[in-house]
Every structure is written in structure tokens, then in C-alpha cells.
Ligand SMILES: C[S@@+](CC[C@H](N)C(=O)[O-])C[C@H]1O[C@@H](n2cnc3c(N)ncnc32)[C@H](O)[C@@H]1O
């Protein structure tokens with residue numbers, strides 16, 4: 001597994017019983033669920049940063065329906081079929097994708113990091129061997145050039161720290177939404193639908209070179225109002241859309257919904 005760095009003094013952490021300790025006496029207890037909180041109070045902008053409980057629950061309920069499996073399959077196809085070094089799922093959320101990556105890349109070699117303790121608490125249930133951490137992507141508790149692969153799905157790109165922890169030749173895999181993602185949902189929520197797709201290269205610089213880009217598109221029919229509400233709650237539209245529009249979203253039950261994703265791969269120079 002990737003060696004962990006003490007967030008207070010940057011010395012290596014050693015696991016002793018159920019606590020991570022550094023030689024300067026800093027101590028971080030591993031929760032019973034199997035994750036460790038390495039986010040220091042002074043590095044938090046709010047008391048509970050990241051996704052809240054309701055968002056985490058909505059994401060779990062939606063993802064377990066398997067609607068986004070074609071995306072997970074496309075990501076898995078781009079990964080080596082067996083472990084080849086330490087890897088990180090950055091902004092891992094409640095771990096639905098992370099658990100699938102671990103089957104290929106190895107649980108013992110992997111870490112899932114998210115700033116939301118609710119998300120990591122839920123993710124840790126999935127795989128006890130993986131290293132699950134509450135930490136910020138802007139300040140990863142990992143050493144320089146220690147990782148072969150960093151995967152970032154639908155989370156902000158913290159370019160400097162990703163560049164720091166990837167070894168030269170290591171890979172960054174990013175998934176984001178394409179311009180037409182969830183178009184029927186967005187048309188139901190907004191009078192004026194903004195056409196914008198995510199492009200990771202806008203956030204990266206010459207420390208990374210592009211390997212390839214894949215577009216994944218598919219349709220499905222949401223089967224219940226609950227499914228649509230869960231889908232809405234796990235997207236930024238949850239904050240942006242008017243409550244009156246959100247309340248109506250159940251009317252899309254049985255209608256065709258579309259997914260439009262872009263997977264981009266980069267090599268650390
Ligand atoms: C849209 S969710 C994606 C979760 C997961 N990758 C997935 O696709 O299911 C974005 C995640 O980024 C996390 N996040 C937000 N700010 C973060 C930060 N500074 N460092 C690490 N994670 C962060 C949130 O808590 C949330 O779980």
C-alpha cells in the first residue's frame with residue numbers, strides 16, 4: 001500500500017494496533033469501520049466538508065442499480081488486468097467504482113481518499129483491505145512520486161498534488177461529463193440549458209501529456225421517482241435548480257435518460 005505521510009509533520013506514519021503514529025508523536029486512530037481521518041481541523045473550510053449524508057446515500061442507491069456500469073466497464077478496460085503499483089481513487093465518494101478498480105489493481109495496493117467523512121465511512125464497508133482516508137485532494141497524505149496511477153471521477157482536479165504524488169511515467173485517469181449528459185433532466189430543471197462539457201486538459205499543464213480520450217454514451221429508462229431524485233441529489237443540479245423544478249422531476253419516470261461521459265488519460269512526465 002502507499003506509505004502514508006503524517007499531515008502534521010510530513011514524517012511517515014506506521015500502523016500500530018488501530019492507530020497510525022509518526023515518530024513525532026502525532027496519532028490518528030483508525031475508526032472501527034476501517035478508515036482513518038487525516039484531515040486536520042485547520043485544513044477544513046467547514047465542519048463537514050464534501051458530500052453530506054443525503055448525497056452519499058443518494059449516490060449509493062443510484063449506483064447500485066448498475067445504470068453507470070458501462071462507464072465503470074470502460075474505465076476497467078483501460079486499467080491493467082493485474083496489480084502494477086500503488087494507486088489512488090481521489091474523491092472516491094462512497095466507493096462504488098473504487099471497489100471495482102480494487103478487484104483489478106489490488107486492494108492492498110490501493111487507497112481511496114475523499115474529504116467527506118460520510119462518504120469514506122460508507123466506502124470503507126466495501127473492502128477492508130483497501131486504505132480509506134478522509135483527506136483533501138489539495139493536500140494528500142502521500143509521498144512524492146509514490147503512485148503508479150491516480151483516478152479522478154467527477155471531482156475537482158488538484159493538479160499540483162496529483163503531479164507531486166505520481167511517479168514519472170505514472171498515469172492520471174479522469175472521467176467527467178460530456179456536453180449532453182442527462183439532457184432530459186437538465187431540460188426539465190432549467191429554462192436555459194447550458195452546454196458545457198468537462199475537459200481535464202484545461203486544468204493540467206506540461207507536467208502531464210495526453211494519452212487518449214474516450215467518449216461513453218448510453219441511454220436508460222429511470223424506473224421510479226426515487227431513482228430520479230437520487231440521480232438529481234448526486235449531481236450539482238441538486239444545489240443549482242429551483243426547488244419547484246426539482247419537485248417535478250419524478251415525471252421523467254419511464255422516459256429515456258442519457259449518459260454522456262468522457263474518459264481522458266494522461267502520463268506524468
Ligand atoms: C461528484 S462526487 C464523485 C464521487 C465518486 N468519484 C463517484 O464518481 O462516485 C465528488 C466527490 O468529491 C469529494 N470532494 C470534494 N472536495 C474534495 C476535496 N477537496 N478533496 C477530496 N475530495 C473532495 C466529495 O466529497 C465527493 O465525494
Ligand SMILES: [Zn+2]
Nearest residue numbers: 006009022026
Ligand atoms: Zn507527525
